[in-house]
Amino acid sequence: MNQSNLDALGWDSWFEEQAGLHCASTDSVARVVTVDREQLLLLNEIDSFRAKLSGKYLHESVSSAELPCVGDWVCVIKSEADQFGQVHGILERKTHLRRKAAGESVKYQMIAANIDFVIIVQSCHYDFNVKRLERYLVMVKDGGAMPYILLNKTDLVDSVVLAAQLAEILKAGITAPVFTLSNVTKKGFDDLKAVLSPSKTYCFVGSSGVGKSTIINGLVGHDVRETKGVSSTGEGRHTTVRRELIILENGAMVIDNPGMREFAVLGAESGIDENYSDIVELSSQCRFSDCQHTNEPGCGVLKAVAAGVIDAKHYDNFLKLRNESEFYQMPYAEKRKKDKDFGKFIKSAKKDLEGD
Numbered sequence: 001m002n003q004s005n006l007d008a009l010g011w012d013s014w015f016e017e018q019a020g021l022h023c024a025s026t027d028s029v030a031r032v033v034t035v036d037r038e039q040l041l042l043l044n045e046i047d048s049f050r051a052k053l054s055g056k057y058l059h060e061s062v063s064s065a066e067l068p069c070v071g072d073w074v075c076v077i078k079s080e081a082d083q084f085g086q087v088h089g090i091l092e093r094k095t096h097l098r099r100k101a102a103g104e105s106v107k108y109q110m111i112a113a114n115i116d117f118v119i120i121v122q123s124c125h126y127d128f129n130v131k132r133l134e135r136y137l138v139m140v141k142d143g144g145a146m147p148y149i150l151l152n153k154t155d156l157v158d159s160v161v162l163a164a165q166l167a168e169i170l171k172a173g174i175t176a177p178v179f180t181l182s183n184v185t186k187k188g189f190d191d192l193k194a195v196l197s198p199s200k201t202y203c204f205v206g207s208s209g210v211g212k213s214t215i216i217n218g219l220v221g222h223d224v225r226e227t228k229g230v231s232s233t234g235e236g237r238h239t240t241v242r243r244e245l246i247i248l249e250n251g252a253m254v255i256d257n258p259g260m261r262e263f264a265v266l267g268a269e270s271g272i273d274e275n276y277s278d279i280v281e282l283s284s285q286c287r288f289s290d291c292q293h294t295n296e297p298g299c300g301v302l303k304a305v306a307a308g309v310i311d312a313k314h315y316d317n318f319l320k321l322r323n324e325s326e327f328y329q330m331p332y333a334e335k336r337k338k339d340k341d342f343g344k345f346i347k348s349a350k351k352d353l354e355g356d
């Protein structure tokens with residue numbers, strides 16, 4: 001195999017050794033670009049190609065953490081004639097990013113493998129929360145990657161507010177490098193771009209809506225990732241669920257992260273992500289990325305409630321709090337409209353009373 005080009009994808013002597021242990025001599029190695037159920041998109045020194053998992057991965061006893069995830073290096077068999085390659089081995093992960101899945105026993109859900117840096121994104125407008133930042137930092141440390149912190153949407157806050165947030169990070173003893181950015185004014189964009197090195201892998205994490213996909217689109221130079229519109233009516237809004245490894249022009253690799261969506265919906269101020277982390281975690285198992293956990297098919301939360309894993313009362317409280325915080329997170333115009341409707345409702349109720 002052409003080693004020098006694999007090097008560009010992050011391949012090194014450590015993986016070479018792993019390949020010797022895990023792959024047959026007739027195998028080739030490739031890096032996982034996306035995972036879509038049992039189908040994968042792989043990339044090697046020549047090209048990208050589709051592959052499927054070999055039978056041993058399809059057993060029920062195989063935990064999700066043992067399945068290939070984005071960023072993994074895999075052993076693959078593919079002849080010219082085959083439409084799909086077949087993945088039958090995973091090289092040991094040098095680093096990983098994973099989170100605890102809900103449930104009794106400690107299970108982990110893989111987010112990405114073999115990443116060098118995790119870029120933790122928070123929006124300084126509404127999303128900023130040092131406690132949550134610290135939880136992300138623990139998650140990064142656990143997997144052996146290096147953290148960067150990125151405060152986005154600086155155009156929406158006063159410089160005094162931003163300075164206070166930076167001070168709060170320092171006060172918490174956080175030593176990870178902090179970047180500030182606005183995709184609107186582009187301030188800070190060059191600083192971020194400058195730290196992304198060729199053949200290194202960077203994984204973006206953070207609440208839904210903080211601007212991860214927008215940042216990645218900016219780095220690529222055109223839209224490769226769908227971003228959420230400003231409207232929260234749901235119309236025409238579609239966010240990609242898949243994680244994907246994207247190679248930038250300078251050779252740095254970035255992974256977007258569509259997960260952790262609940263954190264933003266719930267809002268840091270509400271404390272919901274604190275008290276309902278079990279439900280937040282379960283939502284990663286829902287079939288639809290925008291699942292509201294009320295009546296959607298394939299809802300992981302409803303399933304857990306039905307099975308008694310989640311207490312029904314706990315679930316009810318979650319819904320109540322969430323609905324409140326959703327109102328809080330609504331764009332101003334919509335909030336006003338709701339307020340107005342409520343005002344009208346009060347007025348007409350008063351009228352009814354007066355009429356009596």
Ligand SMILES: Nc1nc2c(ncn2[C@@H]2O[C@H](COP(=O)(O)OP(=O)(O)O)[C@@H](O)[C@H]2O)c(=O)[nH]1
Nearest residue numbers: 153182183208209210211212213214227228229
């Ligand atoms: N004002 C402002 N809005 C931003 C900025 N970055 C992203 N957005 C908006 O925030 C929303 C969510 O962005 P998106 O990239 O989809 O967030 P993701 O869920 O983290 O991928 C979109 O409406 C973006 O246009 C920024 O720097 N400033």
Ligand SMILES: [Mg+2]
Nearest residue numbers: 212213226258
């Ligand atoms: Mg996104």
Ligand SMILES: [Zn+2]
Nearest residue numbers: 286291293299
């Ligand atoms: Zn759900």
